[in-house]
Amino acid sequence: VRATRGGEEVRGYAPSMGQIFLRRFQMVTQFRQALEDGQVSVHYQPKVSLPGKHVLGVEALVRWQHPEFGKVDPDEFVPAVEAAGLVGALTSFVLEKALDRVRRWLDEGLRISVAVNLSVRNLADADFPAKVADALERFGVPAELLTFELTESGVMADPQRALPILRELHSLGIVLAVDDFGTGYSSLAYLRQLPVDQVKIDKSFVLGMGTDLGDLAVVRSIVELGHSLGLTVVAEGVEEDVARDQLEAMGCDVAQGYLISRPLSEERLEAWLQARTARSPGHKAETVL
């Protein structure tokens, strides 16, 4: 593999199939221990309202600092963990961290919701809603401050099994969002049958909307479709002012992306929020950008 970085040639070797397989195998066998050893953490990316720019919530995004491989991207290890049947442990880990974070914000007078990404395997676990209800209870977090993000393909994989679980989660008062919308089957009829509250426009369309009229048309039609179904529309991958302004003009409700903030460690998120939060004694905490 040859690539240039800052004009200087960087040489590397493409890993062989065997090396990829071995790395994946190691990740899967080491995952549980990694959770216990503190190698896995949760970062948070803010979501802000348009046009008000209030911080509505954050999305929890898992990070793995592997002792040998360094930072491992969730796009690599989450599918491996899923395939190995270990995603239940991952989801409970992230959920507990996220609810603990929301609990401490509530104690400070801040109402900030948290979104946790689910895997298709969570939607095949009939006990999942009861586990979630128990966690909400233990942390004393109202269900409406928790959002679950699920991909269309995740639900489409086995709708018969996923639907009753989604209905149960929804009836607890948890907010449900369809993630990466536009990349899967995206059937309007299908979306109507799901007990969902939000659609998140996939970042590929949002990133492309400034230069590609096709992407722009997709974004516009998802905003319209979402609103006509009474859903909140969230755009992910907002990197540029222009995109934010266009989304705002279209009536998109919520923006998330590097323009607002990258995913941050808990510590850095605190500093980010501190700089944007007006706390006045006796008043409800207001979080403004």
Ligand code: C2E
């Ligand atoms: P996702 O849920 O669609 O999350 C959005 C991804 O886009 C995140 O990547 C985020 O860092 C990235 N992103 C945010 N804003 C921008 C932007 O402005 N520009 C660009 N180019 N990218 C942006 P990340 O953190 O690497 O996560 C990748 C995927 O891994 C997530 O996609 C989600 O599907 C999965 N994932 C992450 N954490 C978890 C988890 O706790 N559980 C499960 N099951 N999946 C997770």
Ligand code: MG
């Ligand atoms: Mg997500």
Ligand code: MG
């Ligand atoms: Mg997404």
Ligand code: MG
């Ligand atoms: Mg994704």
